[in-house]
Amino acid sequence: MTKNYLIIVFLIFVFSVFYFLLSRAKNSTDLYVRAIFAPKEDLTVAVPYWVANSLKKGDREKTAFGQTIAEITDIESYEGGGHGKHLIMEMKITAQRDRADNFSYKNQSLALNEWVDFNFGKVKQRGLITYLDAKPSKYPVKMLLVNLVKKKELTYIAGQVRIGDVMLNDKGEAMARVTALKISPSVFKDANLAEAVDDIALSVEITAKEINGILYFGEIAKIAVGQKITLFFKNVTLWEADITSVGSLTD
Incomplete structure (x- = not known):
């Protein structure tokens, strides 16, 4: 009886996870976002040197299930005057879209001029979204x-x-x-x-x-x-x- 009960619980868990992933996949869309990263949401303050130097093109953020939800496609940094470096990154991300066509990323509102948290391994930083589109940015x-x-x-x-x-x-x-x-x-x-x-x-x-x-x-x-x-x-x-x-x- 106990064994059968555990099997039923396990199957329910597997089905729930499958349904959750399937529903998110149906509502997901790939977008390119560009963000300026800064501590305390202050663009005049640079990120620490180790943060800017740790990140590189191709780095990914993944879910607990191993799914890639963000990949760095372009990265640029420059001196920030003793504080560290100013850091700008462009990423291809998997966003969620609701019925009103609003986007979110990891349950965070995803829109221009919004601050969003990203987690690339040891590097956890907050960035201001300056670009959001289905295609990569191309600034003159x-x-x-x-x-x-x-x-x-x-x-x-x-x-x-x-x-x-x-x-x-x-x-x-x-x-x-x-x-x-x-x-x-x-x-x-x-x-x-x-x-x-x-x-x-x-x-x-x-x-x-x-x-x-x-x-x-x-x-x-x-x-x-x-x-x-x-x-x-x-x-x-x-x-x-x-x-x-x-x-x-x-x-």
Whole structure:
């Protein structure tokens, strides 16, 4: 009797699991998502170095049953200024779709500008969804000449900026290159600063991506007059320089 009871319970369990997987398969769809990963849902803060360096194209997230539900199809990272690296990943994921055509991923709402948790082995991170479609993303790349000004920068930092300085991503691609530079003593000095400060004016060739009609640097900072961008060069970081003009170098 006990043996038969256990067999019945086991068969019910197997049937329940099969029905659950079948129902999820019927409501599932493959999508490409692109996400910017950041701690505490703050895009200005980079992920730790070990996180960015641990992930690679082809890494997968799997369910407890071994089913692949996410695979990294593209990954890009670049220096984040001592905190770590800014990390952007594109993934092919298996999402669930309800009757109202809303998508979810692991019971999390899946939509543009939503934060979603991903788990690639030892790496568990939260990313902001910036792209969601049935096809991989294809952003137009624009070459720009951007003029920047950084007021009241510490003199010892200003002195480390050089014409020819290049900011690279992890793929070795140039994101920014200094083509012109002028450094002069600040006219208006901060009384709270004991150290000498300078004003920096520089021209930078920038590789930008056009996303929904807006130009972005590193997919995070908007490129437009009045906006600020941070440049991470090998020997120096220029924090939050003001954009004063933007010109196109692309025909």
